[in-house]
Every structure is written in structure tokens, then in C-alpha cells.
Amino acid sequence: MYSFEHTPAYVPDTSVLIEGVVSKLVVEGKLRGKIIIHRAVLAELENQANQGKATGYAGLDEVKRLRELAVQGLIDFEIAGQRPSMYDIKGARYGAIDALIREYAYEVGATLITADRVQALVAEAMGISVVYIQPRREEKLRIDEFFDDNTMSVHLKEGSPPRAKKGTPGNWVLVDLSSKPLSREEVEAIAREIVEVARRRPDGFIEIDRAGSTIIQLGRYRIVITRPPLSEGWEITAVRPVKRLRLEDYKLPTKLLRRLDERAEGILIAGAPGMGKTTFAQALAEYYASKGKIVKTIESPRDMLLPPDITQYSKNYADIGELHDILLLSRPDYTVFDELRDDQDFRLYIDLRLAGIGMIGVVHATTPIDAVQRFIRRVDIGMLPSIIDTVIFIDKGRVEKVYELRMTVKLPTGLREADLARPVVEVRDALTDELAYEIYTFGEQTVVVPVREVATSAYADKIKRLVERIIPGADVEVRDNLVIVNVPRIAAKTLMKKMKRLKKLEDKYGITIRVNMVG
Template sequence: MYRLEPIPAYVPDTSVVIEGLVSRLVKEGRIRGKILIHRAVISELENQANQGKATGFSGLEELKRLRELAEEGLIDIEIVGQRPSPSDIRYAHLGAIDALIRDYAYENGATLITADRVQALVAEATGVSVIYIPPRREEKLKIESMFDETTMSIHLKEGVPPRAKKGTPGEWLLVDLDSKPLNREEVESIAKEIIEVAKRRPDGFIEIDRRGSTIIQLGKYRIVITRPPLSEGWEITVVRPVKKLRLEDYKLPSKLMRRLEERAEGILIAGAPGMGKTTFAQALAEYYASKGKIVKTIESPRDMVLPPTITQYSKTYADVGELHDILLLSRPDYTVFDELRTDEDFKLYIDLRLAGIGMIGVVHATSPIDAIQRFIRRVDIGMLPSIIDTVIFIHRGRVEKVYGLRMTVKLPTGLREADLARPVVEVRDVLTDELEYEIYTFGEQTVVVPVKQVATLGYEEKLKRIIERLIPGAEVEIRDNMVILNVPRIAAKTLMKKMKRLKKLEDKYGITIRVNMVG
């Protein structure tokens, strides 16, 4: 008599379904027999897809592929188990769904397939037969072939040819990688490949997965995927740092280097998008770490490429209170906060700085003074120099301007009454020590005054008074560097006598005086 061997049965959990690993094992011939799909897996994928999460759609596509393989006769598929209860779904993140799947495999003598290390360890500990599929690093993505050494980012959108931004920050060109527009299926396929690999690789993180958008950090690539209903079509943006720079590569003036080493503890790195702020922040973080400082970062997503000595925290996976507690208790010398955006971000920066932690904040701004103004409505101006002492403005990948802040009590520039003296925050150019802005309260308003313009106005008033004393009765009008002098005809003799004095005023102040005889 012949004895029939039992058909092997496999129970995949959600992790391997989302990552598309079961169909790969079947195609490679590593498993044959019966695939038991637990209803808990289907419910969890349906729940994620209803929330618009890419992982849900990816998992449902994998179930579709398995059904096609069953139709080819490679495997049998059976839907098994009970639907999870609402409480099971609610506590899925605590392992409730995993436990349902694991228990079913144990009770029916099936082999569990998982890509979750914890799930595999628990299965082994409880006597469940398990196939654990560890992450693979060697996988090459389709998007990687679209990059060369000059590519900053690639932009893929349905109905549009694939494009790449090539060059350096502030000096780049947008070029087509192909003349043929991408269709929706091609963009979706690339997106699903990215998501599956990000779930498997240890250097991959799905930072944010919302209805309509997914943000992924995969090695050195920062990837943003948008889809309907958020965008009108599928779109993928992949950004990669073109060059990793050290602080020495910026060739900073020695005066600024001394400030960074000795004084700067509340640093703002400002600039327009794409100008190289994060690259500079990364170089500064590595510089402080090389000096024996404890450095940590707060990022969303984690896209800085830093040595293992620097711990990188994701704002996506922790609330502000948790990050606040962690950083206060661990007491780093410097914390790099990449991209201050919300009120909560600014509040965390301010609280940590006032607690004595050195802070390096990255903020979008079109000018260095704009970066300071982002803080003015959030803090009393008397605290500004304690929170921000150095503002570094980056333009086209270079340090274009450096400001320092300090508090003093004085009469603001342009005011004359001595009793108007008040606390003033001076904003000075660090390299020249030239005063450029003053910040103070006037009535109930906080004002930011460009000192050069105020000084020019004072100079105009002074010049006007000098000319009026020289030629009584004359009307003086000043337009830029032109002084228009309207002199009555009866004062013509006085004017002739004062022409040499007027000429000296032109030379002294670099102006042109035009005389009109009137009356």
C-alpha cells in the first residue's frame, strides 16, 4: 500500500503578505501545498486600505497574486479562521492579530511564515513551526537606475515623462529621463516595490502612511508617494543628497569657526527650500561629534546620513512630550532639529534650549531676519538672545550671512527722546560686527527695524536742516541721492555766496544738488 504524504500547509502573517514575500517563495519553488489565509490578515489589510494606507493596498495586491498562482495550479488557497473582533483590530499594534494567526498555525499543525523577528521568536518559543524571512540588503530598486552622480532628485508622475533634477543646490536643471509618459500602472508598480523593500530592509522606514500619502526613508533616499484622493494622480518624488560635505569643505572664516566652537549654542540654519540647509546641519552635527560632543537629531523623516555615534530620533514615532523627556534625561551637548515647522516644534526647541541643551534648528526662510521673526511671536523678545545666539543663512549651498544676537538697553536708532530708552535686541553681522537690525517693543507692538534705513533717514533730515540754515527760505526735497533745492529769486545773491558750501556737501555726502529758482 502507498501512504499519502500530508499536504504541507502554510499560514502567512500580515508582514509577509504586505511585503509580497509569499508569492516570491512560491515562484522560487521553495513552498508548495496549501496556503491558509487567515481572515484576520484580510481584515487588517482591508482596515489599512480603507484608511488610504499604501501597506493595505500592497497586501491586497499580494493576495491577488496568490490567487493567480493558485489558478496556475502551483498552490491551493483556503480562507480560514474567524474574523477578528473590534478589540483585536484596536489592539493590533500590541500583537493581537499576530497572536490569532500564530495560534491558528499551532492548532492546525501548519507552518507560520513571517518577516517579523518578534513574531518568529514567539512562535519558536511556543512550539510553532515557523519560516522566518530576514530582511535583504542586496535588493536593487528600479528608481536607483534613474540616478547618476549629479542627480539630486527624480520626479515620477502618471501622464508625464520621468524627470530628474540634476546639479547642485541653487544651480540645477530639470531634464527628462525618457520621452514616453508614465502610465498609472507603472507608477503604482514602482511605489509598491518601494514599500515592499522598505518593509524588509533594516535601513528602510515607512515614516508616515496616511490616506493619500506615504513618506519613506530608504537608505540615502527620501521618498514621498502621493495618490488620489490627495493628488489627482499617482506621483513619486525621490530625493538623495548629491554630496556629503564636511564642515571644513565650506571654508568658513576663522571668526565664525571660533564662534561655533566657543559661543554658539542656540543656532538657526536658515534658507529657502533646496538651498542646502540640511546638508550644512549634517556637516555641523558631524563636526561637533568629532569634537567629543554627544549629538542627537530630531527628524521627520530621518534622512540625514550620520555616523553611528549620533542617535537619530523620528518625530513621527514619538510625540513632543516623549522627545522632551528623552532629551532632558539623556542630556546631549547638541540636538539638531531638522525643519522647524509647527508651534510644537518651536516650543520643543525653546524648552530644550532654555534647559541648557545646545540646539541647532533648521528653518525655511527667504532671509536671515525672517528666521528670527519666526520666534518673535512665540517668545518674549528679552529671551531671544538666550534662545538664538547665531543665525546662519545658506544660499546655493554656501554660507551667505551670519547674524549674532545680543541684548542691550539703549535709545533705539532713529529716536531722540532720552526717556524712550528701552531693552533692545541687536542683530549684528558676526563677521563685521555691523549693526543691521534692532528688535524692541514700541507700545504694544514688537518691531524689527533695519538700522541702515533708519540711519539713512536720520542723515536726510540732518542734510535738510544744514541746507535750510545756509539758504533761509529755500524749500528742500530729497529723492534718493538727489537734493532738489527750490530757491526764491530774492535769495539769488545768498545762493551764489553759498555755492562752494553746497559743493562741499555734495562731495561729503555723495549727493547731487539741483537748484530751481522760483517766484
């Protein structure tokens, strides 16, 4: 696969050391000769490790392994070159360290080993002998051993036995995979392997690498690595979708499907952590793409499994302004934002929605109305229905509730004086049209009022008396904001004359009156 026979000296750069490839080639017998580690490489790896980045630790471990292989007599090992200046280290992201390594390989006539395509092209242009290590897509990882078909996530912590969540969202159990606790060395080795492979594979991304934590997307796995000083010990959490669902698998009501096709353009997908929000968002994205819509996603990290015609943007590799410009200029029909967290995320969602782009936002919330309230302090309530028209609440992997938002001018439920009428955002059940909440300003405060509580507490008895006064002899029952009126058939002839008065009660108190004929 690689040719090393004719050059006695090799200079690996930072990228190939972080990936841990050189020592593997030596162990496999594919590489012999002298390995020269440039001091610029050590300085860059040291700088990364001092920042707590996993890449720095992985690269330094690879240098240590190469030195051990030299002790075994498999290769010659040397550290050479001038230590870079602070200016060079700060300019590493712009290629300053790579340039030092190339120049050294050129001066001593050594072969450069790199996993960086740009580095390889520049070296070839300079006439330097280069071995380019291409990414390998399929590699068996140790983390794979902890997963089976029913595993949702694996939790590895030094000093504890490996554990896994098995089952489906909302219906899982935590089981021990072994009775033997993991040592720090074992967890570190698994973490190092994950980082190395993520750098090599085309479907691997190191989304975030901070002091104390690293977040990686590797194929179907979303992996979070934490280490001291952030955590008291090394820990790895790997999450994998148990099943890839299509929208048809959710068996949605026809009315909701029609709404998604014709009306819904400001969608919030809400639910508690681990309830299947992202899985549903993924299915919805594929559904719109299958309908001939241009769909893009904003993710952090990119963990949706989507077809190639859906472009996935990482929020960690671009600032909000850049994503704003890209999406406004490319004008997708729908953008899936997974997940909305801080003010910048909400502002981007609002700006793109007001620009006419269909938005699907994923947000953590324990109830559907909690998702709406995340927007209330960030936007005038009069604009809410223009930004959010549909709220889909996911619980245990199922669509539990669907709300729609409408703007109207009315007397809020529970208020009596006519001059208190004002703009009110109604939050209604999208399937039954039942009024669930009202959002309006009262003084300087924005209030969210659960209508059913108003009807069943302060006004339940009053509503019952009013209905009984309109229709004497009727049996009246108040359930939430639904009033059931059982009328004897003997009074049916006079009922029509009183429907207008019942309708006024509905409008005044925000209730639904259902009349049944009995007897």
C-alpha cells in the same frame, strides 16, 4: 536559505505579505505547497487600505499575486479562519491579529511565515513551526534606475514622463528622463516595491502612512508617495543628497569657526527649500561629534546620513513630551532639530535650549531675519539672545550670511527722545559686527527695524549735514548704515578733538563712521 520541504501548509502573517516576499519565494521555486491566508490578515489589510495606507494596498496586492500563482498551478491557495471582531482589528497594533494567526497555525499544524521578529519568537515559544524572513540590506530598486551621480531628485507622476532635477542646490535643471508618460500601473508598481523593501531593510523606515500619502526613508532616499483622493493621480517624489559634505568643505571664515567652537549654542540654520540647509546641519552635527561632543537629532523624516555614534530620533514615532523627557535625561551637548515647523517644535527647541542643551534648528526662511521672526511671537524678546545666538543663512549650498543676537538697553535707531530708551535686541553681522536690525517693543507691538534702511532713508541727509558741521570741508558719503568721511590731511590735527562727537553720532543713530585721510 529557507526550508519549506517538510510542511504541506503555510500561514503567512500580515508583515510578510506587506513585504511581498511570499510570491517571490514561489516564483523562485523555493516555496511549494498550500498557502493559507487567514481572514484576520485580510481584515487588517482591508482596514489599512480603507485608511489610505500604502501598507494595506501592498499586502492586498501580494494576496492577489498569490491567487494568480495558484491559478498557474505553482501552489495551492486557501482562505480560512474566522473573521476577527472589531475589537481585534482595533487591537492590531497590540498584537491581537498576530495572536489569531498564531493560534490558527498551531491548530492546523501549519508553518507560520513572518518577517516580524517578535511574532517569530512568540510562535517558537508556543512550539509552532516558523520560517522567519530576515531583512535584506541590499536590493536593487526600480527607482534606482532614474538616478545618476548628478541627480538631486526624481519626480514620477502618472500621465507624465519621468523627470529629474540634475545639478546642485540653487544650480539645477529639470530634465525629462523619457518621452513616454508613465501609466498609473507603473507608478503604483514602483510605489508598492518601495513600501515592501522599506519594511524589509534595516535602513528603511515608513515614517508616515496616512490616507493619501506615505513618507519613507530608504537608505539615502527620502520618498514621498501621494495618491487619490489627496492628489488627482499617483505621484512619487524621491530626493537624494548629491554630495555628502564636511564642515571643512564650506571653507568657513576663521572667525565663524571660532564662534561655533566657543560661543554658538543656540543656532538657527535658515534658507529657502532646496538650498542645502539639511546638508549643512548634517556637516555641523558630524563636526561637533568629531570634537568629542554628544550629538542627537530630531528629524521628520530621518534623512540625515550620520555616523552610528549620533542617535537619530524620529518625531513621527514619539510625541513631543517623550522626546523632551529623553533629551533632558540624556543631556546631549547638541541636538539638531530638522525641521522646525509648528508651535510644538518651537516650544521643544526653546525648552531644551533654556535647559542648557546646545540646539541647532533648521527652519525655512527666505531671509535670515525671517528665521528670527518665527520665534518673536512665541517668546519674550528679552529671552531671544538666550535662545538664539547665531543665525546661519544658506543660499545655493553656501553660507551666505551669519548673524548674532545681542541684548542691550539703548535709544533705538531713528528715535530722538532720550526717555524712549528701552531694551533692544541687536541683530549684527557676526563677521563684520555691522548692526543690521533692531528688535524692540513699541507700545504693544514688537517691531523689527532694518537699521540700514533707517540710516539711508529718513536720516541719511541729516547725518551727512551733522558730520559736515562737525568737520567742515569733509567729503561725506552714506552707504547703508556706513558713513564714509574723507578728511583732508591738513585737518588731521584737529580731527582727534572731534572723534568724541562722531562717536556720539554712531551711538545715537546706530551707524558706523569710517574716517579716511585724503590728499
